[in-house]
Amino acid sequence: MTLLGHDLRAAVSDIIGGLRLIDQDGFDDATRLQLERIRASGEILARLLEQGLAMMLGEDDFAATHPANLQMARFLYDIEMRWSGRASEKGLDFKVSRSGDVPQVLTLDRIALERILSNILSNAVKYTDEGTVGLDICMADTGALRITVVDQGPGFSADALTRLFEFKGRPDGTGKPGQGLGMHITKSMAGRLGGTISVENLPTRGARVTLDLPPDTWTIAASEPIVELPDLSRTKVLVAEDNATNQTIIGHMLAKMGAQYEIAEDGVEALHWLERENFDLALIDIEMPRLSGIDVIRALRANDRLHSHMPIIAITAYVLRANRDAIYAAGADAILAKPLAGLETFGMAITNVLNRVNRPEEDQTVQADEMAEFDRASFDRLIDIAGPVASRELLERLCNDLRKTERGLVAGLADNDIAAIRAETHVLIALAGAVGAARLQALAQTLNVAAHRRERGDLSQLGRDALAQLDRLIHFVNQERARRGEAA
Structure with missing residues (x-):
């Protein structure tokens, strides 16, 4: 299971990484929607896979919650991308709304919340043959975070309501596939979140499912900064990285920001590039064959001919203090941890390092990765x-x-x-x-x-x-x- 888990994680990572590398500019709106739908579902799959593997491998307690910062706007965008595609296949409208008093960033168990919404929305779309499925998030009078899903389907039968949250509790003769596991999972995940789930039929047609999360089940997190990608159209970057996949990912991210870049596959080749040409920035992997990244950085800082003042960002999977201290001591301006985060974080790190070039000496103490997290x-x-x-x-x-x-x-x-x-x-x-x-x-x-x-x-x-x-x-x-x- 350990070996299988390693390969499963690698495969899902490659799928998501590949989707992020697709340039969607040349596609029509329908194709872009489907790609976004696949991406959003793929990221949910990755989180579910991670939890499932952790449970099977004894790395985690299945009953434990996993609080994380949830950016509500991005979260609802992903929900919309995933379920609008499913709804449109049946000719339905899918609408998402959020009241202005809902916090922008919440800390709660994202996996549990995604599983709840996945099962509620799946039922709503499955049983609605025409009309609209709607998701609304607001603050209740009690102070609870209230999430409501309303559909225009036939509603729940009296028999279904009595057995709604039971394991395989769906009554016979519904005419739809499934065994009734979805609402059972929803009830379990609501309990895991510390919330309550309620179901009611609407007076005319349809049903409403409501999840209430009391104030003591979530916290308001600090909003993450909105990052504008830097314009690197006049910037030449050396990428010293021996892994082909990382070369591709870094190259695509640099290209998105307009940078010109060259690839060096090891430390020796990196120094050869630097002897031949001038660069505005170097991204240097620490673990490389023939000559390590730390040795490359030391050589640069010791030799005026080799761009001794050029900004350097080290890239490494080793982020313990001893490793970081050694990298900074060699002369790196910033450190990015592997696996690399998204384009925004990558762009912020580059922006902060390049901005430091023209700052007074006394201000050049905060590293680029710290600037993103430190006021x-x-x-x-x-x-x-x-x-x-x-x-x-x-x-x-x-x-x-x-x-x-x-x-x-x-x-x-x-x-x-x-x-x-x-x-x-x-x-x-x-x-x-x-x-x-x-x-x-x-x-x-x-x-x-x-x-x-x-x-x-x-x-x-x-x-x-x-x-x-x-x-x-x-x-x-x-x-x-x-x-x-x-x-x-």
Whole structure:
């Protein structure tokens, strides 16, 4: 199962990666709609596959929830892309609406919510032969997040309503395929989310299914920034990467932003390119044959002929502190972790690194991947309030507190100590919020909620994400301590 799981994950990853690489500009609207439908369904499939494999391989507890930041606009777009195609096949309209008071970003169990909506919408489309299927999200008077699906089908029979949530509870003679598993799954997932599900027939025709999620079952997360892709039409980029798939993905993303680029398949070839031509930016994989990425970066920084001041972004699957410190010490300006995130994150990293070229020396301390997750203005305000003398003491105390919290969190996660995780994340929420580390604060809040609910199965991945962000913050604070110490 472990080997099969590896191959299944790889295959699904290739499918989704391939879909993202398709240039849709030359297609008609109908074809683009179907591609978006496949993409949205493929990403849901990947999440379901990941949970199923984790359960079968003993990597996770099936009953555990998996809180994640849910961008409501993007989430509803994916729902619309998936189900408008299914509805149009039957000649139905599919409408999605959302009230203005619904938070833009929520932290909750996305997989459970997707499974609920998948089963409710599947039934609605299946039983509606004409008219409209509608999905609406609003805030109820009770403060609950309310999700409603309304259809114009025949409604539920009295027999169906009495057995609606039972396993294989569908009555005989419905004339539609299926065994009645969908509403049973919906009820189970609603319980997993801490919500309630209700069903009613409408006075004239059709049915309404309502999911209510009380305020204590979700949290409001910090909105992720909207990123404009940089214009790289005048930028020449060297991509040093030995993996053919990664070469293709990076190349397509650079092309989307208008960049000219060359590919080097190992470290030696990268140096040869740099000896022959000038580049504005280098993307360097750390693990390469013949000459490692760290050695390439060191060679560049040591030799004025080889673009010693050219911005460099390192790409690596190794994101532990020791690896990051070695990469930064070699002279990298930023680090991107494998697998690479979407085009927006990639574009933001490049923008931040290129923007640093013309900044004063004292501002070049925040790395590009940190800029996307860190509000420098909040940090600077805190330092200004403390003043030049007290700020050095503040930074020292902050660094000590962050390291202490890191040690406690590492130990708590290793021992599955719920009380320790709750205590350390409580401190981390305050520390991250004080210095403007919004991403770390949101992760600490999510981890704290999971610990309060004793959702042990989800703590490991959340903990890794939080520790990675905490590592970046500690690195930044140490840089500030060193810089301000030198200035004094």
